[in-house]
Amino acid sequence: MIDFIIANMAPIIFVSMVLFLLLGYPVAFALAANGIVFGLIGIELGLLGPQLFQALPDRLLGVMSNDTLLAVPFFTFMGLILERSGMAEDLLDTIGQLFGPIRGGLAYAVIFVGALLAATTGVVAASVISMGLISLPIMLRYGYDKRLASGVIAASGTLAQIIPPSLVLIIMADQLGKSVGDMYKGAFIPGFILAGLYVGYVVLVSIFKPKWVPALPLEARSFREPNGATGGRSLLVLTVISVAIAIAFAKTLPADKPLDELIVLCLMLGILVPFVIALINKAFKIGLLSAMAEKVTFVLIPPLALIFLVLGTIFLGIATPTEGGAMGATGALLMAIGRKRLNVSLLKQAMTTTARLTTFVVFILIGARIFSLTFYGVDGHRWVEHLLTDLPGGQIGFLIVVNILVFLLAFFLDFFELSFIVVPLLGPVAEKLGIDLIWFGVLLGVNMQTSFMHPPFGFALFYLRSVAPASVKTTDIYWGAIPFVCIQIIMVALIIAFPQLVTAGLDKDVKVDINTIELMAPSVDYGAEEEPAPAPTEPEKK
Amino acid sequence: MNALLKLSRLIDELTERIGKAAIWTVLIVVLISSGNAVMRYTINYSSNAYLEIQWYLFGLIFFSCAGYTLLHNEHVRIDVITGNFSKRTQTWIDILGTVFFLVPMACLVLYMATPVLLDSIKSNEMSNNEGGLIMWPARFMIVAGFFLLLLQGLSELIKRVGFLMGLCPDPTEKYKKKSAEEELAEAIRAEKGVPQ
Numbered sequence: 001m002i003d004f005i006i007a008n009m010a011p012i013i014f015v016s017m018v019l020f021l022l023l024g025y026p027v028a029f030a031l032a033a034n035g036i037v038f039g040l041i042g043i044e045l046g047l048l049g050p051q052l053f054q055a056l057p058d059r060l061l062g063v064m065s066n067d068t069l070l071a072v073p074f075f076t077f078m079g080l081i082l083e084r085s086g087m088a089e090d091l092l093d094t095i096g097q098l099f100g101p102i103r104g105g106l107a108y109a110v111i112f113v114g115a116l117l118a119a120t121t122g123v124v125a126a127s128v129i130s131m132g133l134i135s136l137p138i139m140l141r142y143g144y145d146k147r148l149a150s151g152v153i154a155a156s157g158t159l160a161q162i163i164p165p166s167l168v169l170i171i172m173a174d175q176l177g178k179s180v181g182d183m184y185k186g187a188f189i190p191g192f193i194l195a196g197l198y199v200g201y202v203v204l205v206s207i208f209k210p211k212w213v214p215a216l217p218l219e220a221r222s223f224r225e226p227n228g229a230t231g232g233r234s235l236l237v238l239t240v241i242s243v244a245i246a247i248a249f250a251k252t253l254p255a256d257k258p259l260d261e262l263i264v265l266c267l268m269l270g271i272l273v274p275f276v277i278a279l280i281n282k283a284f285k286i287g288l289l290s291a292m293a294e295k296v297t298f299v300l301i302p303p304l305a306l307i308f309l310v311l312g313t314i315f316l317g318i319a320t321p322t323e324g325g326a327m328g329a330t331g332a333l334l335m336a337i338g339r340k341r342l343n344v345s346l347l348k349q350a351m352t353t354t355a356r357l358t359t360f361v362v363f364i365l366i367g368a369r370i371f372s373l374t375f376y377g378v379d380g381h382r383w384v385e386h387l388l389t390d391l392p393g394g395q396i397g398f399l400i401v402v403n404i405l406v407f408l409l410a411f412f413l414d415f416f417e418l419s420f421i422v423v424p425l426l427g428p429v430a431e432k433l434g435i436d437l438i439w440f441g442v443l444l445g446v447n448m449q450t451s452f453m454h455p456p457f458g459f460a461l462f463y464l465r466s467v468a469p470a471s472v473k474t475t476d477i478y479w480g481a482i483p484f485v486c487i488q489i490i491m492v493a494l495i496i497a498f499p500q501l502v503t504a505g506l507d508k509d510v511k512v513d514i515n516t517i518e519l520m521a522p523s524v525d526y527g528a529e530e531e532p533a534p535a536p537t538e539p540e541k542k
Numbered sequence: 543m544n545a546l547l548k549l550s551r552l553i554d555e556l557t558e559r560i561g562k563a564a565i566w567t568v569l570i571v572v573l574i575s576s577g578n579a580v581m582r583y584t585i586n587y588s589s590n591a592y593l594e595i596q597w598y599l600f601g602l603i604f605f606s607c608a609g610y611t612l613l614h615n616e617h618v619r620i621d622v623i624t625g626n627f628s629k630r631t632q633t634w635i636d637i638l639g640t641v642f643f644l645v646p647m648a649c650l651v652l653y654m655a656t657p658v659l660l661d662s663i664k665s666n667e668m669s670n671n672e673g674g675l676i677m678w679p680a681r682f683m684i685v686a687g688f689f690l691l692l693l694q695g696l697s698e699l700i701k702r703v704g705f706l707m708g709l710c711p712d713p714t715e716k717y718k719k720k721s722a723e724e725e726l727a728e729a730i731r732a733e734k735g736v737p738q
Contacts, residue, residue, distance in 0.1 A: 024624030025639030
């Protein structure tokens, strides 16, 4: 009996962890207790040294001094302030009017705004609730198919999970020991391709099932010039001018500028031009622009400015991702003050929610660290490695199994639990198989995004249910999500088939000085010496 | 038992006050961190003390809110299976979980971290970074945080036993407040004039 336990310690710990977690007691404490119980048994059986838990205080200090995780409260806080600033509502109204007159237009507007909100912050619930309350009623009123309308809203809301800056990518980067900036760069293109696939689906629907996605009827369109035109031509001209100026500017820059830096700079200029024109137009009432062009310009400026403040500064190497989060949060605060939306009770609520989310996330990590002390102590990681490297098919076999596993686990676990418990077990194996960890992280990120959408536990569906009118049945919401879950799976397959989708964003950033910035951050690797075994959960600090 | 319930109410009060004060750390650390980035970029000024204060405050957020989060029943659970159990069974799980999971964890951390803290105070331990801060406040947060967590764990234990004995109401009901999502939905509804 004792021999059996000694020989199979790792699988026993693993199985009992699953059982402990399923009890429904808070994950953080169940994980930690699992580590402690088996740590003591291991010490008793002579499997582990009596000094096993000596490293604990320094490991906790290591969690505190983790600069990457500090981004979690920043982006959460930013999202909470921003969702109450009214920005999303303005965007949905205006962009809905802009695209509404074409078939499928309201659905395109939802996807567009979803991607835009996703690039400013990363809160799925907020996007889904705003869209569910603003776009869904309009879509239903003008005859959209209920399933398609709810599916497109749920899916567009979850874009926040994969388009940077997102919490999943931060935690993934932390657990895989990679830089958040690289993870963001890698996820950028796949995120927008995914949004493109959603658009493609709506295009198909508008061709084959035009009745599902009717255009807004004339009386529902609110943009109207005195002469009866929509003002679309003025917007088109404005867009063409801005794009031309941005491209001309790009040509003047030295050719060796990194691509991401180039894009950020050109975008900035391309936004500034119409903004200045619109300001002048408004101030002097010269009537150069149509109402539509002016409104669209003004409504797009705040989100684009925030995107620059966060992603722009990160990609340009001005700020670390953590500082980018702080800048974004400050920007969101200023914007909320400017729009007269900020009051003490909102501020307190945002801080309380942020503090609690941070606490439970960090405590899951603390629990996972205590668990890993024991699990790695008994060579559990080697056991997992053996299981997974022996799979037939090498890399591809591993990827397929892992993706199916994560897809299924995501029915029961949320992404915090998956990233803290499952990802650290998979990362080292992936590395051993020669898989690029950034690419692997983005792949898992897209996969986990699905967990927000699949019935019956998907959070996005749950939030949509809470705000959707009663005429939309719960089964409509479930059925509506399924095509988008399929698109998600196609995206996972695409990333596996074409790794350059992720890696193309990464190659040229050698000279971006994010690295030098990180050097200045406290780089104390507490307790590295006393570790019983090199634990992959403790990323190498630079 | 009544004395214990009184004690539990005292603990809850303490936890609530600490939590309510500690949430302001979020705002402070946001401002300090964006200040750091701006200062470095504009006037090329950067100090390890200001970088370190960021993670001191980060620690302050989650260590001082550990008990607070427990009080509000917000530590994440996997309740796919147990979510359907009766209230009594769930309460029993919480009691056993507190006794066998939470209390041992907190005690072990306190047992391991307290001597390290005392050493750190005695030796006036400084951070390894030039111009860095003294270390013991960081180590103190760990000890204090887990002490508060343990204390709140005991209070939760008392309340749940009390609930099973029929001496007090269901402790998880009291703190069910509107979530940020519900408030957002309400705000948008109010603005759009949509009825609930």
